[in-house]
Amino acid sequence: MDYEVLNGLLRPKAIAIIGASAQEGKIGYTVVKNLIDSKYEGAIYPINPKTPEILGLKTYKSVLDVPGEVDAAVIVVPARFALRVTEECGKKGVKGLIVIASGFGEVGKHELESQMVETAHRYGMRVLGPNIVGILSNSDNNNASFAPFLPFPGKAALVSQSGALLIAMDASSYTRGVGFDKMISIGNMSDVNFGDMVDWLDNDENTFCISLYIEGLQDGRNFIRAAKEAGKPIIALKSGVSAHGAAAAASHTGSLAGSGKIYEAAFEQAGVVRAANLNNLFDRTLALSLQPPMHGENVMVITNGGGVGVLATDAAERYGIPLRFAPDDVQTELKKYMPEFGSAKNPADLTGMAGREWYEPSVKYAFAHPWVNGLVVLYCETAMTDPMDIAQGIKAAVDSTGIKDKPITVSFVGGEKCDAAMRWLVENGIPAYNAPDLAVNAMGALHEYAESRAQATTAYERYTDVDEAAARKIIEKVRAENRNMTEVESKDIFRAYGLPVADTRLATSEDEAVALAETIGYPVVLKIASPDILHKSDAGGVKVNIKTAEEVRAAYQEILKNAKAYKADADIHGIVIQEMAPWGTEVILGSVNDPTFGPSVMFGLGGIFVEILKDVTFRVAPISPAQAYKMLSEIKGAPILAGARGEAPRDREKLAEVLSRYAQMVVDLGDVIAESDANPVIVYEEGAGVNIVDARIILK
Ligand code: ADP
Ligand code: MG
Secondary structure (H helix, E strand, O other), X not given: OOXXXXXXXXXXXXEEEEOOOOOOOOHHHHHHHHHHHOOOOOEEEXXXXXXXXXXXXXXXXXXXXXXXXXXXXXEOOOHHHHHHHHHHXXXXXXXXXXXXXXXXXXXXXXXXXXXXXXXXXHOOOEEEXXXXXXEEEOOOOEEEEOOOOOOOXXXXXXXXXXXXXXXXXHHHHHHHOOXXXXXXXXXXXXXXXXXXXXXXXXXXXXXXXXXXXXXXXXXXXXXXXXXXXXXXXXXXXXXXXXXXXXXXXXXXHHHHHOOOHHHHHHHHHHOEEEOOOHHHHHHHHHHHHHOOOOOXXXXXXXXXXXXXXXHHHHHHHHOXXXXXXXXXXXXXXXXXXXXXXXXXXXXXXXXXXXXHHHHHHXXXXXXXXXXXXXXXXXXXXXXXXXXXXXXHHHHHHHHHHOOOOXXXXXXXXXXXXXXXXXXXXXXXXOOEEOOHHHHHHHHHHHHHHHHHHHHHOOOOOOOOOOOHHHHHHHHHHHHHOOOOXXXXXXXXXXXXXXXXXXXXXXXXXXXXXXXXXXXXXXXXXXEEEOOOOOOOHHHOOEEEEEOOHHHHHHHHHHHHHHHHHHOOOOOOXXXXXXXXXXXXXXXXXXXXXXXXOEEEEEEEEOOOOHHHHOOEEEEEOOOOHHHHHHHHOOOOOHXXXXXXXXXXXXXXXXXXXXXXXXXXXXXXXXXXXXXXXXEEEEEOEOOOOEEEOOEEEEEO
């Protein structure tokens, strides 16, 4: 990212409006008027060959006629003039184009859009848009857009792929009291995309939280990189969870991936906090822009009402920060600020009698206590107490501790007095909400931020004991023969990456099958080996628990017969003989080459129900063993691996290593592997390892 160029585009000192208009109601008029109304301090140059002046400003026939320098040009002329004006801007030395004009990629004119970007790049310019609302910045008094006014001032920055939504959020920032320094519309993202915006906003001194409305990312890996590098909280609302991954899916993993799960994973890996919906985006943005992350697990709730306390307790569990009983010293101290029938456990219920004289010391004590990692203060309006007084007590208590690295969120439930008190709190840096679960959800966001941030910044180290060249040799052979890869070949590639695969050998005659079975040792498994039969059991091509030579001969013949019945012209390489793996927990590993994020891996419990239960979790590859270990705990079936119902815990450590090696394999060979899976992988007791009994690689 060329920081200076983007600075010129997003914090311009002089703006030309190409296609400015004197006619009210035209976008070319609105943009000029908005710049004037927002008290923009830089130069405004309306460009219009036919009108001498617009809103009292002298116009120019072309941007080339402007006497001074121009940093940004707002383009509002019809799309067909885009190339010409881009060329002129380039010659003028403009840094960036804010292309409000539509009629490009969104109506199928991709060619025109990319020509405009190519032209711009030739002159070192960057392009924001096209098809956008524009840019809004409170700290620059800059409303270079057709949104009616600058947003409610604050510390967040919104980047939105939808223009209409940006305008709506601009307006509702006032009614919600959630402040933004900037709102930036990025529309078609022909050039400047989310990754660029994260990079740039991370350096912006007026932005404390980066808030994103995303329909789809283009360069998923660049976005992950930018987000990982960012030193500020990022929150994303992702819409349009599409099925594009499922469309071309040939495997379990493919059909399971098309559900937005890879986005979810990528956000977590990148340390991006999720918003569940639009309200949640506002609520969480408020907390993330005003408060530090919540490190640790202990949330303390102080309330004056049991009802809101219980609601907060339920919410805490829902949002990943379940309440625990406060330690004795906390309880003893808080007991001083409540009547006999109050409770200090957590939530600490000061009761309805509590006024500032109880709230203030209890908030002060709890906030300062090392056990408390985050404090949620609740208040229900009562006839005896004054909300503003309580609000000021809370603020005074927090300030008196001098603590700046621990978060607090507040909820006041009541009428206008509560609303006024909450506005005051927000103005004073304390996020406040009109329902207890919202204050808890906000704390959940601060906790999520700390957690995913820690994960995003963990080190990743490659395994070096892998043989990529050997793997590629097998792939080349299969490609040269223009066929699918067999189980044996897939397993050889797995083995090259240090993955524990079951002993699997190919027999081309009955006698050889018996000999191999004897070397491997009974019981064995016999399977069809054919590049034309990918789902072997569907073809009657798998016989397990074969115990004698006679059984080997019978199974050999039957599998051949079944395979021919299944697909008469199948190319049959022979029958594989395999060690029969003892019983264990069956899991599945899978990979897809996601169109947005590239090679990504999946983990889930195996067996025939995987597609019905969809109890799977994803990561963008590669992943460290630590990240892989975390995946194991994310599925609903996690207790099975942890050792449910008297079963011994499974070897999760080895499984995590396997998952990490597997992820490395699909990244290294990402240019040739389309999808793959290992289904089933049998997992044994701790220390006893895992065994991959089936492997399948599908080439691009
Ligand atoms: P496919 O998935 O192509 O139908 P698999 O190789 O996965 O074929 O075999 C089908 C099932 O047979 C597996 O899900 C597993 O339950 C069992 N199985 C296959 N190979 C072995 C083995 N080596 N040891 C134990 N069970 C096996
Ligand atoms: Mg299988």
